[in-house]
Amino acid sequence: MHTVIIIGGGPAGCEAAYQLASDGIQVHLIEKNNETGGNLNNWYQLFPDRKNAQDLNKRLQEQLNHPGITLHLGMEPSRVEKDGQGRFSVSLSDGSLLEGDALLVATGFKTFDAKRKEEYGYGIYENVVTSVDLENMFRNHAIRTSKGDVPRRIGIIHCVGSRDEKVCNFHCSKLCCITGVKQAIELREMLPESEIFCFYMDMRMFGPGYEEMYREAQEKYNIKFIRGRLSEAAENREHQVQVKVEDTLLGRPLRVTLDLMVLLVGMEASNETQGMARELGVKLAPSGFILPLDPHYGNNLTGEKGVFITGCCSAPMNLTDTLNDARSAAVCITRYLNMK
Amino acid sequence: MNLEGKQQVWKDYQKEIADDRYYYARSCIRQTFFPGSEWAYLDILKNKLGKDVLDDPRHTTCTGIGYHSDVVPVQTIMTVVARHFALMTEAGYENITPSCITSFGIYTEILETWAHHPEIEEQIREYLWKATGREFKKPKNLAHTSDIIYKFREDIAAQARYKLVDVHTGRQLRGVDHIGCHYAKMFPSKGIGGAEFPAVLSGMISSWGGDVVDYPERRHCCGFGFRQYLVMANRGYSVANSKKKFESMRPYEPDFIVANCPGCAMFLDKWQYTISEMEGTTYGQDGYGIPVLTYEELAGLVLGYDPWELGLQMHQVAVEPLLDKMGIAYDPEMKYRTKEGKDIGRPKCPTYLKV
Amino acid sequence: MNFWGFNISETRSINYDTNDKDMLIHVLQEVPSCKLCIECGGCTAGCTAGRLTSFNIRKLQMFMKRGENKEIREELHKCMLCGKCILVCPRGVDTRKMILSMMKYIKNNQK
């Protein structure tokens, strides 16, 4: 029987583990945290269907009860080695050693550190939060300003840490646009009296049901969309956030004072993704994510034989695509093992 | 506002500043409107801090105002600056410290351009040789004179005779810092604290006992805009930009403004008069304006220099309210006298702005 | 020319905080489809009045949404009410009705 070692227990790693195990392959799933789920643990509701993110998480966790899966929680791979026969041995942080016939990297992404956009004042201005902070507020059902008031005017800022050479991220993080729309709707539902803006450059509604959700945000929820990238924010005496954008479709600068400003932080390759790439000698794209062997036919393959990738370690992806990508990786690995 | 967040940013932008032996380059605007500041700077460095500074009479303008008014081509300004480097090299100095922010920006821009385009540096070396027979080494360290004062702010604090504190109430004086655009907006890593939260002046205010005011339009340009001020017809732009800043800072009731760009210091002072005459608005307390100081003047006051020797009588906005708060003794009779004490009259009073 | 040789310039920025959104509230009540605009400019591209004058229907409805009503008062009468814009709009905004609603608001709120 073949054994596969999966590094990373987010949605991609979990789904791939289940698919491989269902095909009769022995799976070791390594997760650095004490629970699986990765970034999904930080999410409240999913787009576009507004499903509770933790329901999906639970389902993925339940799948891991499969007898073919061995879970290694709270573990990090300290060393990965490959022998001449194409077998991998992975040393874990507790000193134990795993062996496998293939390696699947599912180390995912991290969200952009908003402090790096200094002019937005995250970590300095009191009422500037990230989309991740906002999900947390949703979970606690408490959308309040630093003074504890209900925010009357909220601005959602697109492209924070994405499409921005200044922070060395040329890529589009793809999910922020729809996240912004989703969060705007959730805010409106919790705070029906508040005025909500999205400041965007392009509305990239790439997934099924996304454009419809954008339309709904306008029609049903009266969310205001202004095409102009945030140039700078400043705090006034009342700790409100004064923002400066250009209303580019009118060609005039626009100033508005917000009670709460939400930064839609983009996605970057996680430290573990970068570390694994170094360790395994696989190539990184200019975006910092792992470069697949071929963007069409080999998106789960790397230049290294027996090393596969899945999920957001190779590019920003939504959950649907991540789960598909995990199944696709499972197919590739199964075929690889059968030909061995 | 979260101070620790700012401190983190400041940590990210610390630049190297030489300890001693500076070649000084004067500023067109500073020497015209703030000659006392240039004197005080040299005096503080030489006599209070024991540093070696060369005030070379042979240097000239960098032509920066002409360059940014688009009447001086880039090769010309580069060669003029190269001549300054040559004078510095010949005098045996390696650290250059321009007093003007636009000069500092231009020196930085030139060194960066040469780093990316060595062929341009070569061409400029040829031009300089052809025009003057001089050769140069590039400076080892380039710092604005406000960087130098920032570097030694604690040494100045140790010798301070006055603090930025209201002696009558014990309240910390509220200071607004205004950073010249060309200090760090073009090359954020060349400014202490970077472009968004520069610490070069706020650091001085804090070290000397004051409280720094951060207001929404802090980063906005004073409105000089070179051609936008130099040509009379365009001055509506210049004054409007400063007005935008005054309106934004007024609610914080600042006790003073400090600037590191000589142009900004002059404009923020003079425009308060213009706005008061045109619209009847004043921004300080009781009909006064908000005193605007250069960082040399601020350092000079803290160190106990005579306000009139520093040239504070050149300001249109009266500085006396600030001097009174700091408890600085001054002779009002001497304000407009000559060095010998001769009476040469006094300026007329503005209509609205109290002086 | 005054004594100074210049006047203090006025800002061109849209100040959303202070602008008057009353017309917007009125028009959105009468023509809710206005909310659906994605600012694509289809309406303006084929606009009869726009070919002959400075009239720009896309910008006009955007000005309304920002509370910049001065521009609307100056431009609105240039519309010929031909309704070509309705045919083009990919989001089904009833642009003609929007213009009529703006006109009605202005008539009822003459300064």
Place this chain on the structure above:
Amino acid sequence: MGDILKRLREDIHFMEGFNSCMNCGVCTAICPAAEFYNYDPRVIVETVQRGDEGEIEELLKSDTIWYCGECMSCKTRCPRCNTPGLVIMGLRKVSQELGYFVHSEKGRQQYALKHVIGESVLKRGYCVTPDLVKPEMHPEQGPVWEWIYEHMDDFYDRVHGNLRKPGAGALRAVDAESMDELHRIFDVTGGTEFLNQIESYSREKAEEEGTDLEEGYFLRTYMENSGNHQ
């Protein structure tokens, strides 16, 4: 490629300032000129990006390129590392080389700037000196400046100036040798030619209008404001 585009692409400011633009508007959002003039740096960059020679020629003949104050606030922010302010410097240079600047009110002001700043540099060795800030040309400087101006010699002595005297110090007279070197630098690097070019195009324009270059034309370029700039 047309002549204008060729000149632009050889210009170091243009080269450094222009990469590619996605029209996000961060430059315009904080631009002091966009705040007070009918000016949009984003549109400038978009226009040069389109690369239509005729359209750019029109731009070079318009008031538009003269609104920027070269504060370079745009450089700090652009997510594509463009600097609209540097693009403007390139456009202004070409506009002056080709004589297009005399077509617009704001462009013609280059003569005033050449007259005021260019000549000051070559006569005094500084861009600004106190005697050039004449109170009648600078009413906004206020009564204190007027008083200083009237008592210049006494006054600058009081504040440690060395007005028009030899040696070191603020406002000293720059020595003859240094002035010679400055002049030769202008000659060798094309600075003199550039100033002369501004003068000759302006002279042509003044003659066309039947005004005297140094009097009527200068004052007009210094003071004229049609008020059509917002």
